[in-house]
Amino acid sequence: MRISELSRRSGVSVATIKYYLREEVLPAGEPTSTNQASYDEGHIRRLRLIRALIDIGGLSLARVRDALAATENDELPLHDAFGAVMLGLDDPGTIAVDGDTVGEVRDWLAERRWTIAPDAPATRRLAELIEILREFGLPVTADSFTAAANSAEATAIDEVHYAYDQPDRIASVEMMLIGTVVYERAMAMVRRLALEAASARIEDSARIEDRGRR
Numbered sequence: 494m495r496i497s498e499l500s501r502r503s504g505v506s507v508a509t510i511k512y513y514l515r516e517e518v519l520p521a522g523e524p525t526s527t528n529q530a531s532y533d534e535g536h537i538r539r540l541r542l543i544r545a546l547i548d549i550g551g552l553s554l555a556r557v558r559d560a561l562a563a564t565e566n567d568e569l570p571l572h573d574a575f576g577a578v579m580l581g582l583d584d585p586g587t588i589a590v591d592g593d594t595v596g597e598v599r600d601w602l603a604e605r606r607w608t609i610a611p612d613a614p615a616t617r618r619l620a621e622l623i624e625i626l627r628e629f630g631l632p633v634t635a636d637s638f639t640a641a642a643n644s645a646e647a648t649a650i651d652e653v654h655y656a657y658d659q660p661d662r663i664a665s666v667e668m669m670l671i672g673t674v675v676y677e678r679a680m681a682m683v684r685r686l687a688l689e690a691a692s693a694r695i696e697d698s699a700r701i702e703d704r705g706r707r
Contacts, residue, residue, distance in 0.1 A: 496522070499532045503540040510540070518543055518558050535663075542667055550674035556581060564666040571657070571665060576610055578670045583614035594620040601635035605642065652676070 500507045513519035519539055522530030539561075546552045546560065560581030563574045598620045602609050609616060619635075626633040652672050659665040 494532050496530070496532065499536055499540070503537050503544075505540050505544060513540070513543060516554060516558065518554060518561055538667070542671055545671055546674055549678055550582075552582070552674070560670055564663045564670075567662070571662065574662075574666050575653075575656075575669050576613075578666060578673065579613065579615065580610075582673065583618060588614065588617045588621050590617050590621040590624060594624050598623070598635050601638075605646075607646075648676075 494502070496507055496510060499505075500510055503510075505513075510519065514521060519536065522532040522536065525531050543557055543561075546557045547554070552560070560578055563569065563577035563581065566574065566577075569577065595617055598616055602616065619638075623633050623635065652669070656665045656668040656672065659668050
């Protein structure tokens with residue numbers, strides 16, 4: 494298809510597509526003439542992925558480029574490619590955290606027998622968030638997240654199996670990438686809804702108790 498049809502089918506403007514091509518987050522099309530190229534279904538899939546990472550995941554174009562690089566490196570085993578995806582989703586340089594809290598999180602991970610790369614930003618990010626919660630007076634430890642970790646582990650196993658079952662390596666890594674970013678946002682929305690529902694339930698109970706005392 495020509496770039497105009499790619500734009501129509503993907504919902505991304507021609508100008509933005511050209512920008513992504515220049516920034517090398519979208520693979521070049523097959524040249525058909527001096528200044529024309531042909532695009533395929535893979536380009537539509539990649540554009541949808543890029544837009545989801547930016548619009549839903551809130552990633553910068555630079556972070557998108559880093560994350561997508563894992564899909565291009567055929568020398569990486571699939572597990573290492575997944576790890577590169579996780580690494581590309583966060584910037585370790587923005588994390589400020591005490592070493593003791595990082596050690597607490599690493600001990601908790603070891604107790605769970607989770608094999609996590611030593612440089613995984615998520616370990617330090619969780620420690621940072623625990624410290625912030627403590628600053629606001631919440632009595633939080635790494636163990637406070639055990640129930641959530643149990644649920645997340647069961648879901649993650651299904652996600653990884655689904656990613657491995659994709660027809661090709663690029664599709665597998667892309668599935669892991671989009672699943673990580675979008676599913677995390679979906680789970681955050683579920684928790685937000687749960688908080689609102691819990692607040693309403695507790696407030697209703699308080700009103701009933703108050704009427705009973707009158």
